[in-house]
Amino acid sequence: MVPKLQVETPYISRALTFEGEKVRLTDLPELCDHSRFCMRAGGIRNLIKKGDPESIKIAVEEATICPSGRLVLWSKEKGTAYEKEFEKSIVVIHDKQKKCEGPLWVRGGIPIESSDGYEYEIRNRVTLCRCGLSENKPFCDGSHWMTSQEKAAFKKKWGIIKNGRSELPLPDGRGFLLQRRDLPS
Numbered sequence: 531m532v533p534k535l536q537v538e539t540p541y542i543s544r545a546l547t548f549e550g551e552k553v554r555l556t557d558l559p560e561l562c563d564h565s566r567f568c569m570r571a572g573g574i575r576n577l578i579k580k581g582d583p584e585s586i587k588i589a590v591e592e593a594t595i596c597p598s599g600r601l602v603l604w605s606k607e608k609g610t611a612y613e614k615e616f617e618k619s620i621v622v623i624h625d626k627q628k629k630c631e632g633p634l635w636v637r638g639g640i641p642i643e644s645s646d647g648y649e650y651e652i653r654n655r656v657t658l659c660r661c662g663l664s665e666n667k668p669f670c671d672g673s674h675w676m677t678s679q680e681k682a683a684f685k686k687k688w689g690i691i692k693n694g695r696s697e698l699p700l701p702d703g704r705g706f707l708l709q710r711r712d713l714p715s
């Protein structure tokens with residue numbers, strides 16, 4: 531029997547934070563599948579900065595359908611994450627604008643394990659590469675439509691150097707979050 535290997539460092543210990551008055555966004559850029567659901571109405575960070583009820587409502591909608599789970603929006607008052615209740619399901623993301631099929635969208639907390647027994651963190655939203663080109667397998671990194679220049683620009687912006695991993699120390703709690711907090715929005 532294949533031995534179980536350790537679950538990877540949890541999302542929450544590696545995510546950057548972006549603070550609004552009433553909500554907090556946590557963000558792990560290396561998970562992005564570049565499906566762009568977070569860019570409506572000026573983008574999720576602008577909506578959080580605005581902070582009025584309508585903007586926060588749209589920000590919640592955007593975060594909860596971020597397929598990859600890169601983005602999670604939290605209520606500061608309640609200390610809980612906004613999450614949709616997905617049935618356990620797997621669908622293929624179709625990107626109309628880019629005219630291509632994207633990753634597998636795995637929803638509702640389905641366990642993911644590699645063929646050599648590596649168990650990944652169980653999450654409500656995850657996107658898995660199905661084109662074979664991702665540099666962050668098993669997760670999608672947008673390679674199904676992005677050019678190498680576009681990928682390089684994204685990695686530079688967010689400090690991702692290779693294999694989808696950050697060059698900053700992991701997962702040294704506060705130090706990591708504080709260092710990353712002021713990165714571009």
Ligand code: SF4
Pocket residue numbers: 561562563564565566567568569595596597598599600601
């Ligand atoms: S995966 Fe999430 S963060 Fe990345 S573009 Fe899509 S909605 Fe935005």
Ligand code: FES
Pocket residue numbers: 563632633634658659660661662663664669670671672673674
């Ligand atoms: S499906 Fe997105 S990188 Fe493979």
